[in-house]
Amino acid sequence: MYCDNCGNRVEGDARFCPSCGARLDRQEQPPEGSPYHTSGEYQAPPQPPYEGGPAPHVKNYLVESILCTICCCLPFGIPGIVFAAQVDSKLKSGDVQGAMESSEKAKKWTLVAFVLGLISNIISIVLYSTGATAGRTWF
Amino acid sequence: MRNNRRLLGALIALAVLLVGGYILYRYDPIQSGFYPKCVFHELTGLYCPGCGAARAFHALIHGDFLAALDYNPLLVIALPVIIIMIILEVVGWFRNRRYGLFHMWQAVALVALIVAYTVLRNLPVEPFTYLAP
Numbered sequence: 001m002y003c004d005n006c007g008n009r010v011e012g013d014a015r016f017c018p019s020c021g022a023r024l025d026r027q028e029q030p031p032e033g034s035p036y037h038t039s040g041e042y043q044a045p046p047q048p049p050y051e052g053g054p055a056p057h058v059k060n061y062l063v064e065s066i067l068c069t070i071c072c073c074l075p076f077g078i079p080g081i082v083f084a085a086q087v088d089s090k091l092k093s094g095d096v097q098g099a100m101e102s103s104e105k106a107k108k109w110t111l112v113a114f115v116l117g118l119i120s121n122i123i124s125i126v127l128y129s130t131g132a133t134a135g136r137t138w139f
Numbered sequence: 140m141r142n143n144r145r146l147l148g149a150l151i152a153l154a155v156l157l158v159g160g161y162i163l164y165r166y167d168p169i170q171s172g173f174y175p176k177c178v179f180h181e182l183t184g185l186y187c188p189g190c191g192a193a194r195a196f197h198a199l200i201h202g203d204f205l206a207a208l209d210y211n212p213l214l215v216i217a218l219p220v221i222i223i224m225i226i227l228e229v230v231g232w233f234r235n236r237r238y239g240l241f242h243m244w245q246a247v248a249l250v251a252l253i254v255a256y257t258v259l260r261n262l263p264v265e266p267f268t269y270l271a272p
Contacts, residue, residue: 085246
């Protein structure tokens with residue numbers, strides 16, 4: 001889960017946020033009536049299935065990974081898209097913990113794709129401005 | 140406090156969008172040399188799925204929809220979908236809820252579409268040359 005006060009990630013059974021020290025009020029996290037009323041540990045096996053309605057906010061990085069695949073780096077962007085879909089399918093089955101793990105993976109791949117794209121673009125701008133390459137822009 | 144951080148993130152993204160939009164509006168990518176060049180194209184001579192994006196956006200901002208389609212058809216057609224996805228993402232961000240969950244097959248179809256588009260727009264045969272920038 002994530003700390004309500006500072007937004008940092010918190011381990012499953014922590015009662016206080018390790019980053020800012022705020023008390024974690026777990027009853028408040030999933031609102032009443034939500035199928036994700038996990039009062040306490042996330043590893044509790046009988047996970048309620050997705051019953052429609054909005055799921056809890058676990059970022060899937062889908063938009064970011066699509067844009068990175070198209071504009072920065074195709075081979076590293078594609079795993080980001082796949083993990084993004086994994087986040088959503090795990091959210092659907094009620095596996096919030098698993099969705100968070102997939103979310104981290106999607107974030108990692110998208111970041112790698114973005115940084116690689118950024119570095120190669122900076123190199124190309126430097127090469128262009130020093131006159132090492134000539135020609136028109138293609139992007 | 141957490142919402143402040145989200146607001147800051149949204150504002151930074153909005154600022155980047157506005158500045159980028161203005162640069163794309165003001166300077167034609169075909170005539171100005173400072174735009175980053177596609178590294179994939181520089182190295183291989185092939186078109187990547189994003190090739191033509193800057194020129195397409197420049198044409199789109201100037202209202203030339205057909206020219207935009209000519210430069211990068213997939214991106215222009217997919218643009219409304221991408222905008223809707225970004226809006227849903229931002230709304231969910233502030234309300235701490237996720238809207239519109241994706242299926243795995245949709246992700247696989249999306250990857251297949253992007254890869255097929257990349258291959259097809261590099262084919263030097265008549266109907267596919269329209270996909271190239």
